[in-house]
Amino acid sequence: MVRLNVFRWAPGEAERIRAYEVEAVADTTVLDALVAVQREQDPTLALRYACRVGMCGSCAMVVNGRERWACRTRLASLGPGPVSVRPLYHFPLLRDLVVDMTPFVERHAAVGAALAPAAQAEPYVVIPSASAERAEIDDAIECIGCGMCLSACTMVAHDRRFPGPAALNRAFTLQRDRRDAAHGARWAMLLGDDALPRCHGQGNCTDVCPMGLSPTRSIIRLRQMAVRRMVGLAAPQAGRGQ
Amino acid sequence: MTAEPRILRREWTSAEGWRGTPAGMWAWLIQRVAAILLLVVIAAHLVNPFRRGVQAALLALALLHALLGVRALLLDLGLPLRWHRALFVAALGLAATIFVAVWTWRWY
Numbered sequence: 001m002v003r004l005n006v007f008r009w010a011p012g013e014a015e016r017i018r019a020y021e022v023e024a025v026a027d028t029t030v031l032d033a034l035v036a037v038q039r040e041q042d043p044t045l046a047l048r049y050a051c052r053v054g055m056c057g058s059c060a061m062v063v064n065g066r067e068r069w070a071c072r073t074r075l076a077s078l079g080p081g082p083v084s085v086r087p088l089y090h091f092p093l094l095r096d097l098v099v100d101m102t103p104f105v106e107r108h109a110a111v112g113a114a115l116a117p118a119a120q121a122e123p124y125v126v127i128p129s130a131s132a133e134r135a136e137i138d139d140a141i142e143c144i145g146c147g148m149c150l151s152a153c154t155m156v157a158h159d160r161r162f163p164g165p166a167a168l169n170r171a172f173t174l175q176r177d178r179r180d181a182a183h184g185a186r187w188a189m190l191l192g193d194d195a196l197p198r199c200h201g202q203g204n205c206t207d208v209c210p211m212g213l214s215p216t217r218s219i220i221r222l223r224q225m226a227v228r229r230m231v232g233l234a235a236p237q238a239g240r241g242q
Numbered sequence: 243m244t245a246e247p248r249i250l251r252r253e254w255t256s257a258e259g260w261r262g263t264p265a266g267m268w269a270w271l272i273q274r275v276a277a278i279l280l281l282v283v284i285a286a287h288l289v290n291p292f293r294r295g296v297q298a299a300l301l302a303l304a305l306l307h308a309l310l311g312v313r314a315l316l317l318d319l320g321l322p323l324r325w326h327r328a329l330f331v332a333a334l335g336l337a338a339t340i341f342v343a344v345w346t347w348r349w350y
Contacts (some may be wrong), residue, residue, distance in 0.1 A: 009248065065261025084258060092247035100247070154267070157251050201314055203266030203326055216266075217323045224320065 002075050003082040004033055006045065010095045018042075019082070024075045030085065031059050031070035034097075046096040057146025057210065061097050062086040067148035067208040088151035104147050107163045111171040111189060116182035126179060137173045140218050142211050149205035149215055161194035165205035165215030168195065172218035175225060187226070196223055269330045273310035276303045301344060305337040 002024040009015040020041055022033045031049055038045045049059040052071050059070040064084050075083060091099035127134050149165035150156050156164045163171070171190060174180045190196050199219045206214040228234050253259040283299045290296070313329040321329070 007250075011245070011248075015248075065258060065263070084261070086258075087250060089250050089252055092249055154252070200270055201266070201317065202264075202270045203323065204264055206323060207264040207266065214323050220318055220320070220323070223318065 002028075002033065004030075004037065005082050005084045006034070006037070006097070007086040008045070008096050009093055010046075017084075026074070026076055028075050029071055030061075030063050030068070030073045030075060030078075030083065033075060033083075034070060034085065046094070046098045048098045054210070055144070057144040057148075060088055060146040060148045060151070060210075062088060062151065067151045069146065069148075069210050072210065088147055090151055090153075090156045091147060099147070101145075101147055104145060104150060104166065107150070107167040108170060110161075111163045111167045111195070112182050112186050113167060113170045113174070115174060115177065115180055117179055118181040121179040121181075127177075133176065133178070136221075137176050140169050140173050140213060140215075143169060143213060144211060146210060148208045148210060152204040152208040154202060154204065155198050155200060159194055159198055162198045163195055165199075165219070168199070168222065169213065169215040169218040172222050175222060187229070190222060191226060196226065265327045265330050269310055269313065269326075269333070273307055273314070276307040276310070279303050280307060298341075298345060302337070302341050305340055306334075309333040309337050 001021045004020045004022060005017050006020060007015065008018045020033075020037045022028075022036050024033060031047075031052065034045070034047050035049075038047070047059070047061075047070075049071060050056045051058070054069060054072040057069060060067060061070055062068075062085070063070065063073055064078050067088065070085075085097065087093060087097045087099050091101065091103055094100050143166055145166070147166070149169075153162075153165050155162050168190075171186055175183055175186060175190075196219060199216070201216060201220070203216045206216045209215070225234065280300075280303045283296060283303055286293070286296045287300050310330075310333050313326075313333045316329060317323060317326060
């Protein structure tokens with residue numbers, strides 16, 4: 001039997017930690033255990049999940065103090081003792097383990113996270129997958145939007161205007177994309193007081209990313225690009241608004 | 243009137259808040275704490291530069307602060323981020339080694 005200490009809260013109620021005991025075998029995941037609790041012990045427990053196989057990121061939560069996806073975290077890997085389960089930090093709570101992901105989308109919007117195609121840019125696949133240009137962003141384009149990095153980032157807690165790791169990672173991929181026409185406007189935002197200078201390089205986002213992405217590296221690369229741009233060494237790109 | 247949304251934050255005053263704190267966070271935190279302590283120790287050193295304890299603290303804190311700064315600098319200059327834990331351990335190890343070497347072999 002494994003004991004789960006689960007964070008419970010609903011609007012109008014006081015938050016509390018509720019303990020549940022669940023049967024566990026070697027491969028039982030945190031998500032398996034939570035679903036078992038919901039089905040067999042407490043149908044009022046709210047949690048979010050979708051694919052159950054580590055693809056969608058919906059089941060992101062804080063397990064034993066670290067952001068993890070519940071469906072890929074085996075109870076056996078967490079060691080002895082009770083397992084603490086809490087919702088992601090820095091997101092508005094909806095109920096129990098379910099958070100409102102709106103801030104994640106808003107922070108993306110704040111960095112201009114949509115491609116702004118240059119007028120004459122070819123519409124599709126103009127960057128060969130084997131090119132150096134693609135290799136530069138290969139590690140950064142696989143974000144599944146789970147929000148774990150935002151939860152793990154301490155600067156997100158202290159500066160509401162800080163875009164956070166995921167949005168800055170996205171901005172990096174666009175600043176390296178020669179089809180994009182919004183580089184200039186994005187640089188103005190990135191070099192403002194609340195964006196690139198705010199990251200302290202703690203690497204918490206990189207440590208928790210379930211896809212193995214490194215937003216910290218993207219931020220460091222953006223800073224390197226900014227310095228090169230300031231001293232007039234920026235590599236020429238076909239994108240607009242350099 | 244809508245209620246202010248309930249947003250959880252890591253509670254630094256609780257054991258749960260510190261649970262799972264990763265190496266990069268410790269590196270950042272130790273460097274900042276060393277910086278603040280350096281101010282205090284430098285002031286104490288100026289008052290009386292011959293106190294052994296203050297000398298030891300000054301050396302230890304300066305080494306910690308400087309070597310963790312070098313770690314951050316190396317990462318900023320493009321060293322692969324996957325090395326950040328190893329660099330953290332190396333910085334701590336190097337600080338301890340230099341401290342012991344200097345403190346053992348004092349020439350004055």
